[in-house]
Structures are given as C-alpha cells and as structure tokens.
Amino acid sequence: MAATGDDVPIIQAENLTSNVRSILYSRTFLSITGGVVAGIWGFTGLTGFIFYFLIMMVASLGLLAKSKFSVHSYFDSWSRILVEGVFGGLMSFVLFWTFAYDIVHIF
Amino acid sequence: MAAATATATAAEEEARLLRLEEQAEHGGGGAWEYLSLARRLRARRPAPVLRLGLALLNDASARSRLAAEQWTLYEQVAVAAMDCQRLDVAKDCIGVLSKQFPGSVRVARLEALLFEAKGDWADAERAYALILETNPFDQIVHKRKIAIAKAQGDMSLAVDYLNKYLELFMADHDAWRELAEIYVSLQMYKQAAFCYEELILAQPTIPLYHLAYAEVLYTLGGLENLQTAKKYYASTIQLTGGKNTRALFGVCLCSSAISQLTKGRNKEEDSSELQSLAAEALLKAYKQHASSKEALVAGMLKNMKLS
Amino acid sequence: MAEELVLDTAIRDWVLIPLSVVMVLIGVLRYFVSKLMRSPPSASPSPDPKAVKEGQLVIRARNLRTSSQFIPAKAFKARKLYYTDGERGLLHVPKEDAQKAQAAMFSDPNMAMDMMKKNLSMIVPQTLTFAWVNFFFSGFVAAKIPFPLTQRFRGMLQNGIDLSTVDVSYVSSRSWYFLNLFGLRGLFSLILGEENATDDATKMMQMGGGMGFNPAMSLGAEKDSLDIIQHDWALPKMEHHAEEVLRKLLKK
Numbered sequence: 001m002a003a004t005g006d007d008v009p010i011i012q013a014e015n016l017t018s019n020v021r022s023i024l025y026s027r028t029f030l031s032i033t034g035g036v037v038a039g040i041w042g043f044t045g046l047t048g049f050i051f052y053f054l055i056m057m058v059a060s061l062g063l064l065a066k067s068k069f070s071v072h073s074y075f076d077s078w079s080r081i082l083v084e085g086v087f088g089g090l091m092s093f094v095l096f097w098t099f100a101y102d103i104v105h106i107f
Numbered sequence: 108m109a110a111a112t113a114t115a116t117a118a119e120e121e122a123r124l125l126r127l128e129e130q131a132e133h134g135g136g137g138a139w140e141y142l143s144l145a146r147r148l149r150a151r152r153p154a155p156v157l158r159l160g161l162a163l164l165n166d167a168s169a170r171s172r173l174a175a176e177q178w179t180l181y182e183q184v185a186v187a188a189m190d191c192q193r194l195d196v197a198k199d200c201i202g203v204l205s206k207q208f209p210g211s212v213r214v215a216r217l218e219a220l221l222f223e224a225k226g227d228w229a230d231a232e233r234a235y236a237l238i239l240e241t242n243p244f245d246q247i248v249h250k251r252k253i254a255i256a257k258a259q260g261d262m263s264l265a266v267d268y269l270n271k272y273l274e275l276f277m278a279d280h281d282a283w284r285e286l287a288e289i290y291v292s293l294q295m296y297k298q299a300a301f302c303y304e305e306l307i308l309a310q311p312t313i314p315l316y317h318l319a320y321a322e323v324l325y326t327l328g329g330l331e332n333l334q335t336a337k338k339y340y341a342s343t344i345q346l347t348g349g350k351n352t353r354a355l356f357g358v359c360l361c362s363s364a365i366s367q368l369t370k371g372r373n374k375e376e377d378s379s380e381l382q383s384l385a386a387e388a389l390l391k392a393y394k395q396h397a398s399s400k401e402a403l404v405a406g407m408l409k410n411m412k413l414s
Numbered sequence: 415m416a417e418e419l420v421l422d423t424a425i426r427d428w429v430l431i432p433l434s435v436v437m438v439l440i441g442v443l444r445y446f447v448s449k450l451m452r453s454p455p456s457a458s459p460s461p462d463p464k465a466v467k468e469g470q471l472v473i474r475a476r477n478l479r480t481s482s483q484f485i486p487a488k489a490f491k492a493r494k495l496y497y498t499d500g501e502r503g504l505l506h507v508p509k510e511d512a513q514k515a516q517a518a519m520f521s522d523p524n525m526a527m528d529m530m531k532k533n534l535s536m537i538v539p540q541t542l543t544f545a546w547v548n549f550f551f552s553g554f555v556a557a558k559i560p561f562p563l564t565q566r567f568r569g570m571l572q573n574g575i576d577l578s579t580v581d582v583s584y585v586s587s588r589s590w591y592f593l594n595l596f597g598l599r600g601l602f603s604l605i606l607g608e609e610n611a612t613d614d615a616t617k618m619m620q621m622g623g624g625m626g627f628n629p630a631m632s633l634g635a636e637k638d639s640l641d642i643i644q645h646d647w648a649l650p651k652m653e654h655h656a657e658e659v660l661r662k663l664l665k666k
Contacts, residue, residue, distance in 0.1 A: 028600040044560040088600070094559070095597025098585070099434065101560040107426040244466055275466065278473035304489045309474075311481040335486055338649040341656035342484075349656075349663040381653060384660040391664060 019074050023063060024085045030059050031089030032096050039100025052093050056086050120148055128155050138163055139173070146183055153190030160184035161196065178207060185217055189224040197221055212238055216247060228255055246276060253285070262293055280309040287319070296327045314346035314354075321357055330368050337361035341381060349388055358385040363411035419584060421555065429556045429587055433547065437594040438601065444539050445606050451531050468633060471504060475636045483648035490645045498637050505637035544591065548574075551587035559583045 034055045038048050063081050067074045071081055127141040138159040145156055160180055163169050170177050185200035201221060205214045219234035232255060235248050249272045256265035269286045276282065287302030303320035310316065321339035324332045340357035347354065362382035386408045393401045475497055482490050497505045552574050563571070563582045572580065574588040585593065 025604070028604055032600060032604070039560070042560075045562060048560060091597045092600030095593055098557055098559045098593070099430075102421075102430060102557045103426060105560075106421055106558050107423045244463065275463075276470050277467075278470040278477070301489075304485045304493075305474075307484050308477045308481045311484040335649075338653055341653040342649055344656040345652050345659050349659045379653070379657075381657050381660070384657055384664065387664055388660050 016076060020080060020084060023080065024088070026063070027056070027059060027085035027089045028092060030055055031093040035093040035096030036100045038093075039097045039102075040104050042101065042105050043097070044101075048097055052090065053086075056089070117148075120144070121150075124148060124150055124152075128152070131155070131159050139169075142180065142183060146179070151190070153187040156187040157184060157191050157193065157196070160187060164200075178204060182213070182217065186220070189220060192224070194221070194224055197224065212242065212245070216245075216251075219248075219251065223251070223255060223258070228259055231255055244275070246279070249276075250282070257289075262289055265289060266293070278309070280306055283309070291319075291323065296323050299323050300327065312346065314343045314351065317343045317346060318351065318354055318357070321354070321361075325357065325361060325364075328364075330365065333361050333365050333368070337365065337381075344385070352389065352392060355385045355389045355392070358382055359389065359408065359411055366412070419555065419558075419580065421558070425554060425556060429551050429554055430590070433551065433556070433587065433590060434594055436543065436546075437591070437598055440539050440543055441598060441602050442606065444536070445602070448536075472632050472636055475505060475640060479636070479640055479643060482643060483646050485647075486649070487645055487647055494640060494645075498640050503637070505633050505640070507633050540595075547588055547591045554587040555580065555584045556587040556590045557585045559585055 031052070034052060038051050043051055060082050064071070067081070071078055075081060124141070124144050127137050127144060130136070131138040131141045132155060142156060142160055142163070144150075145152060160183055163173070163180060164177070164184060170180075173180060181200045181204050185197045185204070188194070188197035188200065198221065201214065201217045204217065205211075208214050215234065215238050219231050219238070222228075222231035222234055232252065235252055235255075238245060238248050249268070253265050253268045253272065256262075256268055266286065266289055269282060269289070273279070273282055273286065283302050283305045287299045287306065290296070290299035290302060300320065300323045303316055303323060306313075306316040307320060317339045321336045321343065324336035324339065337358055340354045340361060343351055343354035344358065349355070359382055389404060389408070390401065393404050478490075478493055478497070485493075495503070497503050500506065555572075555575065559571070561583065565582060568578070568582050570592075571582060571589045572584065572586045573592070574586045
C-alpha cells in the first residue's frame with residue numbers, strides 16, 4: 001500500500017486516502033452492528049458508551065494487526081488508526097442502539 | 108478493508124489484461140471485455156486489439172449486440188490499425204464513423220491522425236489547426252501537434268510547441284516529462300533540470316524522476332551540482348529500497364568525482380558512509396545476479412578508491 | 415417523573431419503523447437523483463481560457479507548496495519569486511480583476527443554475543420529508559433513548575411536544591427524524607459508497623461560504639501561503655535514510 005519513509009513525509013496520497021477510507025468503512029460498519037447488538041442486549045446508560053469505546057479499541061487493535069504493527073508504512077500518524085472515524089461513528093451507533101433497544105425492550 | 112481490495116492496483120489490472128488477451132486470442136471469448144479493459148487502461152497493444160476488434164466488427168450479430176458501444180470500438184480499432192500501419196482498415200473505420208457522426212471533433216481528430224499515419228504532415232497540421240479554431244483548448248490536439256514536430260525530427264519546433272502548451276496547461280506532468288527528455292536529447296541540461304524539478308514537485312514519490320534529475324545534475328558537473336546529484340541518487344536509493352543499480356553507481360561516481368574536485372579537503376563528505384555502502388551493495392548485487400562481471404566491478408570501484 | 419411511560423406497539427409499527435425506512439429510502443433515492451442530474455458534466459462547452467490557465471496555475475503552485483522540501487533551495491527560491499514576486503509574479507491578481515471575477519460569477523446564470531440544481535436535490539426531499547413527518551406524526555413520543563440526559567437536551571429531543579414532566583430520554587417523532595438525518599450518514603456511506611458520505615455536511619458548508627470555484631480568490635490564497643512557507647530541504651535527511659536502507663540490504 002502506501003510507501004513511506006520515517007520522518008520525511010514520503011506518502012502516496014492516493015494510497016493513504018484509500019487506507020483511511022477502509023478504516024472509515026470498517027469503523028462505520030462496526031458502529032452500526034455494535035449499535036444493534038447493544039440495543040438487543042439492552043445496554044442502558046453508560047454501559048452502552050463503554051461498549052462502544054470497547055468495540056472501537058478492539059477495532060484499533062484489529063487494524064494494528066492488519067497493518068502488521070508498522071503503522072507508519074500505511075498511515076502518516078498514529079491518530080489515524082486510533083481515532084479516525086470514532087466520533088463520526090458515534091452518531092450512527094446511538095441511532096441504531098436506540099432503534100434496536102426500543103424495538104426489543106420498550107414496546 | 109473491503110474498500111482496499113475493491114480498488115485493485117494498476118499491476119493487478121495489467122495482469123488481468125494480459126490474462127484476458129491470452130484467453131481471447133485462443134478463442135476463449137471475452138474479447139469485448141479485453142477491449143474495454145485495454146481502453147480503460149489506455150494500454151497500447153495494437154496488434155491484438157486490431158485482430159480481436161476487427162473480428163468483432165466483422166461479426167454482424169456481435170456488432171449489433173454492442174449497440175451504441177460499437178462506435179467506441181470503431182474508434183479503438185481505427186487507432187490500433189494506424190499503429191499497425193493497416194491504413195486501409197483505419198480508413199474504413201473512420202469512414203463509418205464520419206458517416207455516423209458528421210461534424211464531430213472526435214472523428215476529425217481521427218481523420219487528422221490518419222494523415223499523420225500516412226506521413227502527410229502538412230495535411231495533418233492543417234486538419235489540427237482547423238480543430239483548434241473551434242476549440243482552442245483541445246489538449247489532445249495540442250499534443251498531436253507536438254508529436255508531429257517530433258516525428259519530423261524538428262526538435263526545436265517541438266520544444267517551442269511544448270513550451271506554448273505548458274504555458275497554458277502547466278500542471279500537465281506528462282508534458283513536462285516529454286520536454287525534459289527532449290532537452291536532454293538536445294543536451295540542454297539546465298533546462299532539463301528545471302523540468303525534472305517540476306516533475307519531482309508534482310510527484311515526489313516517483314524514484315525515476317529523482318534518478319533522472321540526479322543524472323542531469325551529474326552531467327552538468329561542478330562541485331555543487333555533484334553534491335546535489337549525490338543526494339538525489341541517495342533519495343532514489345531510499346525510494347527504491349536500494350534495488351536501483353543505476354543509483355548505486357551514481358552515488359559511487361558522484362563521490363569519486365567530488366573527492367577529485369576537493370582533493371580530500373572536504374571533511375563533511377568523508378564522514379558519510381554512503382559511497383562505501385553503495386559500493387558494497389553493488390558488489391553484492393553483482394555477485395548474486397552476474398557473478399562473471401563481479402571482478403570487473405570490483406576493479407572499477409578500486410580505481411575510484413571506494414573499496 | 416413518568417418513569418413507566420408505556421408506548422403503544424402501534425407507535426412502533428406505524429411511526430418508528432416507517433419513519434426510519436422512509437428516511438433510508440429517500441437517502442438512496444436522492445443519491446441516484448443527484449447522480450442523474452450531475453451526469454452531463456460538460457455544461458460549458460468552451461471553457462474560459464483564463465480560468466483554465468488559472469486553475470492549472472493553482473495546481474502547480476500547490477505542488478510547489480506541498481513538496482517544496484524535495485527540491486534544492488536554489489530551485490525553490492527561483493520558483494517562489496516566479497510565483498509571488500510583487501506585481502510581476504504569476505499569482506498576482508490585479509485588484510480590479512478580482513472584483514470583476516466576483517461580479518461575473520454572480521451574474522453568470524449557468525453557474526447559478528448548476529448550484530441550484532445541486533442544492534435542490536438536497537433541499538427538496540428534506541423539506542418534503544420534514545413536512546410529511548410534521549403533518550402525520552407531530553406530537554408523538556416515538557422512542558426512548560437508552561441513556562439518561564440532562565434537561566438541556568429537552569429542546570433537542572422533545573421537539574414538538576410541550577411537556578416538561580416527561581423524562582428527557584423520551585424522543586418525539588420530529589426529533590427522531592433529526593436523529594435519523596444525522597445518524598444514517600454512516601449507513602449511506604456503507605451502502606452507497608464513500609462519495610455520498612460527506613455530501614450533506616460539506617454541501618451545507620459550501621452553501622454559506624465559497625460560491626463554487628473562484629480562481630482569483632484561490633490565486634490570492636495560494637500566494638499568501640507560498641509567501642509564508644519555509645524551505646526545508648529533505649534530501650540531506652534522505653541521504654541518511656538511504657544509508658540505513660543500504661545497511662539493511664547488506665545485512666540480509
């Protein structure tokens with residue numbers, strides 16, 4: 001994928017965006033499925049948010065393993081793998097959490 | 108992760124193209140698929156394209172199945188035919204197209220291209236000038252005019268046209284590359300260096316530009332240029348992972364030229380290990396791939412006092 | 415506090431689920447409609463020569479700005495001068511020209527039409543669904559979010575019902591619509607592909623600020639950012655990296 005040096009930014013912009021896009025994709029997918037799961041299991045309050053951040057941490061670990069623990073050969077900084085898409089996914093998570101929770105537990 | 112696999116790399120596409128070509132050539136079908144892919148990749152494989160495309164066009168039922176797509180096929184086959192000097196085929200194809208699309212710029216371009224293929228430079232130029240009158244920003248036509256000048260061997264005219272073209276489309280790096288190569292062929296190295304700088308700016312990760320820039324600087328000579336050239340050979344080594352033999356040789360040559368110029372006065376250059384590492388890497392590469400010439404290289408490096 | 419507010423299952427079947435499904439369908443529909451409207455890209459057959467040139471110039475200047483560390487200092491200085499030197503620099507835009515460009519943009523009906531089309535594909539379905547939700551489902555408590563919130567969120571979540579005694583975590587139907595509007599963006603990016611994902615947010619931003627592409631403005635901006643960058647040649651650093659690369663290669 002991206003060919004990079006260490007501190008000189010030699011990064012193929014296309015490859016980087018493609019990598020970031022795949023991160024966003026997996027994060028969004030995880031936040032939606034995570035939301036549905038949290039709703040069905042009936043998490044309420046803080047538990048749900050802890051669940052979400054747990055999922056995101058697992059996702060970060062998974063991405064780290066996928067990039068063979070050499071973040072800099074795929075991304076320009078650590079924050080990409082750790083936070084990219086986490087807060088964007090939160091909204092989707094809340095929506096699907098609420099949706100599933102309401103359908104299963106409220107009505 | 109799915110998205111990463113969806114955008115197949117250029118190399119994979121290339122391999123797919125060759126596989127499809129193999130399959131279609133042996134009557135395994137997939138000819139249209141192959142032609143579409145070749146068009147999308149802009150691969151220049153005129154002989155198979157001409158053979159397969161012509162077979163499709165001559166088959167009336169296959170052609171009608173393509174519906175509106177058949178006109179693109181006509182265009183593709185016409186260009187391939189000109190590449191193969193089958194001017195009769197090209198003429199037929201263009202004739203069909205001009206009947207279908209009278210007054211189309213795209214067809215006019217093909218007609219001009221046919222003049223070019225025949226070698227009627229004056230006619231071709233007149234045809235292109237006519238197209239440019241109506242839409243003066245036709246990049247393809249501008250490039251064809253440059254190509255005509257080059258084909259006639261009139262390099263200074265080609266340089267003129269290229270400069271005019273680049274004044275308008277100054278972000279077109281292919282044109283910069285063409286200009287750089289022409290300048291090198293004309294031994295105008297300073298101008299070529301400028302073009303390569305421009306190319307490095309546009310695509311800093313392509314090692315070939317670093318290498319070409321270093322070579323131009325080395326050819327220019329002078330201490331400062333040599334030092335810069337060595338640095339660009341070094342960056343080529345970094346970008347290629349040390350696999351580019353030319354860059355390794357370049358580093359060796361540069362450092363020996365520098366030490367000749369400075370007569371060992373320059374402390375800074377001596378502290379760098381790069382040249383001895385490059386020499387070692389060269390020897391190793393020759394040992395692996397061409398062991399018969401290893402002694403030759405070792406001798407040459409010894410002459411340069413590098414090993 | 416009405417802790418045990420019982421919601422009728424009919425609300426689920428006739429409000430919550432239909433509303434969400436309709437939102438998804440409209441999102442998909444809008445994607446295809448906007449794709450259809452966008453399809454003829456060559457709106458103006460003969461581009462303005464000046465605009466073409468300026469667009470290319472901006473790209474080239476941007477290349478210089480982003481990869482300046484890859485060329486020697488001398489080459490960089492020469493180029494910087496070439497672009498930004500007072501009145502002779504390529505990026506210099508005469509004052510009256512800038513104003514003219516601004517005026518031309520506002521008076522160009524083609525461009526306005528284009529933008530209208532773009533915005534129409536966004537605004538029309540949104541207002542329509544909002545009106546639909548308002549008309550049929552106003553005043554419902556449609557859902558309950560599974561986490562507690564403070565009173566401040568009442569206005570956001572119970573838009574359309576004026577009851578101060580209901581627990582804040584109950585969501586009115588109109589607010590459920592808004593939740594869907596923002597939360598479904600992720601889903602769209604999954605099912606429709608990436609380019610749709612950021613559409614709404616960026617479009618909304620564009621509506622307020624920059625009206626399309628303004629070459630005079632971007633030339634000026636590019637000049638300013640070129641003026642302030644420091645040239646830091648990366649090649650000496652790359653030389654060290656090259657040494658490391660070779661060392662690694664030799665060890666193998």
